[in-house]
Amino acid sequence: MCGIAGIFHQRSLSPDRLEAAREELRTRGPDGSGLRCFSYQQERWNVSDRGTAALLQTRLSIRDLSDAGTQPMKNEDGSVWIVYNGEIYGWEQQADELKSRGHHFTGHCDTEFILHGYEEWGEAVLDRLRGMFAIAIFDLRRERLLLARDRLGEKPLFYRPEKNSFSFASSARALAALHGPEEPLRLNPRAIDAFLTHRYIPAPLSIFEGVYKLPAAHRLIVKLNRGKITVGKPEEYWKLTPEKTDVSKIFHEAVEERLVSDRPLGIFLSGGIDSQAIAAAVAQSQCLSELKTFTATFPNDPRFDESTAAAEIAHRLGLSHRVLPITMSSSDAPRIIADLDEPFADPSSIPTWYLCQAAVQEIVVALAGDGGDELFAGYKRYAVHQRAARLLPRFSKKKSPWSSSHLCLKTSHRGRWERLLLSYQLGWEEAYALRFSALDPLSRAFLQPDLAVQAHYWRLPSSHLSVRDWMLECDQLNYLPEYILRKSDLCGMAHSLELRSPMVDHRFVAAVYGMSEHERFTHPSKKFLQNQIGPQAVTGPKRGFNPPLHQWLNQEPLLSLSQDLPRELEQLTDGQLALERLAALMCEAEKNSSLDEITWMLLTLRLSLDQLK
Numbered sequence: 001m002c003g004i005a006g007i008f009h010q011r012s013l014s015p016d017r018l019e020a021a022r023e024e025l026r027t028r029g030p031d032g033s034g035l036r037c038f039s040y041q042q043e044r045w046n047v048s049d050r051g052t053a054a055l056l057q058t059r060l061s062i063r064d065l066s067d068a069g070t071q072p073m074k075n076e077d078g079s080v081w082i083v084y085n086g087e088i089y090g091w092e093q094q095a096d097e098l099k100s101r102g103h104h105f106t107g108h109c110d111t112e113f114i115l116h117g118y119e120e121w122g123e124a125v126l127d128r129l130r131g132m133f134a135i136a137i138f139d140l141r142r143e144r145l146l147l148a149r150d151r152l153g154e155k156p157l158f159y160r161p162e163k164n165s166f167s168f169a170s171s172a173r174a175l176a177a178l179h180g181p182e183e184p185l186r187l188n189p190r191a192i193d194a195f196l197t198h199r200y201i202p203a204p205l206s207i208f209e210g211v212y213k214l215p216a217a218h219r220l221i222v223k224l225n226r227g228k229i230t231v232g233k234p235e236e237y238w239k240l241t242p243e244k245t246d247v248s249k250i251f252h253e254a255v256e257e258r259l260v261s262d263r264p265l266g267i268f269l270s271g272g273i274d275s276q277a278i279a280a281a282v283a284q285s286q287c288l289s290e291l292k293t294f295t296a297t298f299p300n301d302p303r304f305d306e307s308t309a310a311a312e313i314a315h316r317l318g319l320s321h322r323v324l325p326i327t328m329s330s331s332d333a334p335r336i337i338a339d340l341d342e343p344f345a346d347p348s349s350i351p352t353w354y355l356c357q358a359a360v361q362e363i364v365v366a367l368a369g370d371g372g373d374e375l376f377a378g379y380k381r382y383a384v385h386q387r388a389a390r391l392l393p394r395f396s397k398k399k400s401p402w403s404s405s406h407l408c409l410k411t412s413h414r415g416r417w418e419r420l421l422l423s424y425q426l427g428w429e430e431a432y433a434l435r436f437s438a439l440d441p442l443s444r445a446f447l448q449p450d451l452a453v454q455a456h457y458w459r460l461p462s463s464h465l466s467v468r469d470w471m472l473e474c475d476q477l478n479y480l481p482e483y484i485l486r487k488s489d490l491c492g493m494a495h496s497l498e499l500r501s502p503m504v505d506h507r508f509v510a511a512v513y514g515m516s517e518h519e520r521f522t523h524p525s526k527k528f529l530q531n532q533i534g535p536q537a538v539t540g541p542k543r544g545f546n547p548p549l550h551q552w553l554n555q556e557p558l559l560s561l562s563q564d565l566p567r568e569l570e571q572l573t574d575g576q577l578a579l580e581r582l583a584a585l586m587c588e589a590e591k592n593s594s595l596d597e598i599t600w601m602l603l604t605l606r607l608s609l610d611q612l613k
Helices: 015-024 092-100 110-128 172-179 189-198 247-257 273-285 307-317 330-339 349-359 372-376 380-389 413-435 441-447 467-493 506-513 527-536 549-553 558-563 565-572 579-591 593-612
Strands: 002-009 032-041 044-048 053-059 080-088 131-139 144-149 158-161 165-169 218-223 265-268 292-297 320-325 365-367 498-500
Touching: 002 015, 002 080, 002 131, 002 172, 015 032, 015 053, 015 172, 053 080, 053 131, 080 110, 092 110, 110 131, 110 144, 158 172, 165 172, 172 593, 189 441, 189 593, 247 273, 247 506, 247 527, 265 273, 265 349, 273 307, 273 372, 273 527, 292 307, 292 349, 307 320, 307 527, 320 349, 330 349, 330 549, 330 593, 349 467, 372 467, 372 506, 372 527, 380 413, 380 467, 413 441, 413 467, 441 579, 467 498, 549 558, 549 593, 558 565, 558 593, 565 579, 565 593, 579 593
Parallel strands: 265 292, 265 365, 292 320, 365 498
Antiparallel strands: 002 053, 002 165, 032 044, 032 053, 080 131, 131 144, 144 218, 158 165
16 A cells, blocks of 8 residues: 655655655555656656656565565566555456566565556556555656546546646645645635545545546546647546456455455454454454454444444454544544544544554554445435435436525525425436535525535436436445545545555456345345355444534534634635625534534534644
């Protein structure tokens, strides 16, 4: 696991800027770092001590801990260079094929496999990669740069296309550091509204104007002919196609391949079925039956404590179990928000951050259960929205811009009726966003009277799908990669911990989509996963993984920050968020603790924007 960045410019690069970007990526790769500069001279690209282009990387060593895994990595003749963040599984057999064709491997790491695979198969190497990745390959002979992001979106990749430059990085903050105060990045008003809509910023938007996230399963080609920079458009290289196969076999294969590591490895085990199924697969494989399971316990808030159920399933499976007592402190809020890179207000990211902080004292790699709900329709909202869709039109009838002279909060009787009418205006496709939204279009139009707000900022599936299939694909395009998996990546990398999610193995996902409806969509949900566990399964009510927000918001430093929130946000957004209207929202929030998540979202925005400016 690593942090990567790169820049191609028309003028010589500043060593200070490169070092600042590398420092921003330090927690993603604390075990080493590398930097290589290039320049276009004598009608070709060359490696140079100082140049107009650079690739850099910070390394978290997981496989092949030797210097053979150092990046940027080059092929034998130095014509192809790579920086890469991720983990590829089961590549060794294909590496033998490459060796038989004359490719020489100096170590035993997946980076070298991708590099030689690109030499042999070109961009088609992406089709052969099973795992999570964000990749940048600089081909000096062909004078071009290839960027790619994994199929389900486990690893992030930001990029900035400009007339005379192109840059990319694993984080928005590293990208900003590459450009520095000499080329300051401006905040994106649409991204701020997107954050208020979804509590995160969906791809391809980013918090900075002119900076984009490469969507999951996409690649991007940058032509560098004669040093001139021409940026193409992102292209989808993979489309989910259902496969009729042995789903159980593929699931166990996905788990076992993620057990390969040269560093200590464990399992994050909650009381939920998803992580239990992964733990059961590990126990049944017997290849690492001594593996430890880890569960967070919250001594100061037992409502969210699943340690008893987790300890029970670990005991039944014969796995060693470790309970990690976690005390959350509001004084950590600024650091947590900084580690989340862009504004990101999922409250469950707070205990996840603490869990990763505690676990990394004993392990460097952890298996996690992300993705099961999106595969097997495990969320209650799917059934609720299916019922609502019978009463709603499919498409929006709203043509004029949104405007409102008052708040539309679902905590009030009037607000609930207005949101119900809003659903009819939006149609059931766009109304699906209301089930996630912190603030609906009317409330956002009230807070931002001079901005034309959108109903949502999602990438939408094809409209030929049924209601349930449409929701599942919508989540696969948006909620899963940019919310669930992004949270895991950011919280893990904040502490140099690699999280692996077998449920989003692309072959397993295709196999699940190939299941019959009665096998996949069951009541209760996820019977397939429960069958993987067997009689050892521990079932119980689904719990949230939430922090004591109300307690935090009434403690320093957050209490003082909340009191000053409207004025600060108006200034930080250059008036996009109106002072008096924000004050009206905060007045409502002070009277109603059910609005704590909105207060946390606004505090997150305030602290994040302050850090980014």
